[in-house]
Amino acid sequence: MATKKVPKKASHGISPWHSSWEEMDKAFVNFRRDLEKSFSSFPAISIPRFPNIQETSCDVIDEGKQFRIKMNVPGVQKKDIKLNVTDNSIEVSAEHKEESEDKKKNYLRKERSHVSYFRTLPLSEKVVSGQTKAKLTDGVLDIILPKSKPTTVQTKKSVSVQ
Known part of the structure; x- marks a missing residue:
């Protein structure tokens, strides 16, 4: 009895490593949002939640000789910010905790605030x-990353749509 040889299939499965960093970032944000939404539908019992990590908005500007990143990080001080830079990415994290208490015997109010940010940005x-240089002014973190091989800034040309 002859046996058939079944050819092996080439594995061309979907792999997250073939996606761009922006697509992966969006996927993680969507996953976190969906997971938090599913936990919020449970009855009101004490369920641990994810830490409140704020999504920061930022601008990445190619200035030819350098990249400039402007990131909103309200509520933190410069001592609270950590920057980790590699040759092709930057990781920005910040965490600030504050507690104020009315020192009376039977205080009616005790307040705590906690804010944290985390963002990894791939560089082209x-x-x-x-x-790398960074400066915090009025809740906006301005980061300058000199390029190892400066490029010319491309000029834009306006094209009319017909």
């Missing part, structure tokens, strides 16, 4: 991580 070109 290599940067010199050791020359």
Whole structure:
């Protein structure tokens, strides 16, 4: 009795490593939102929740010789911010906790606040991580990342739509 040889199928499955960083970032944000939504539908019992991590809005600007990132981080001080730079990405995290208490014997109010941010941004070109500069002004973090090989800024040309 002859046996048939079944050819092996090439595995062309979907892999998250073939996606862009932006698609992966969106996927994780959507997953977190859906997971929190599913937990919120449970009855009102004490269920641990994810920490309140704020989504920061930011601008990434290619200035030719450098990248400039402007990121909103309200409620934190410069000592609360941590930057980790590699040659092709930057990771920004910040956490600030505050507690105020009315020191009377039977106080009626005790307040706590906690804010945290986390964002990883991939860069399209290599940067010199050791020359990165950052400045916090009025809740906006301004980061300058010099490129290892500066490029010319492309000029834009207006095209009319017909």
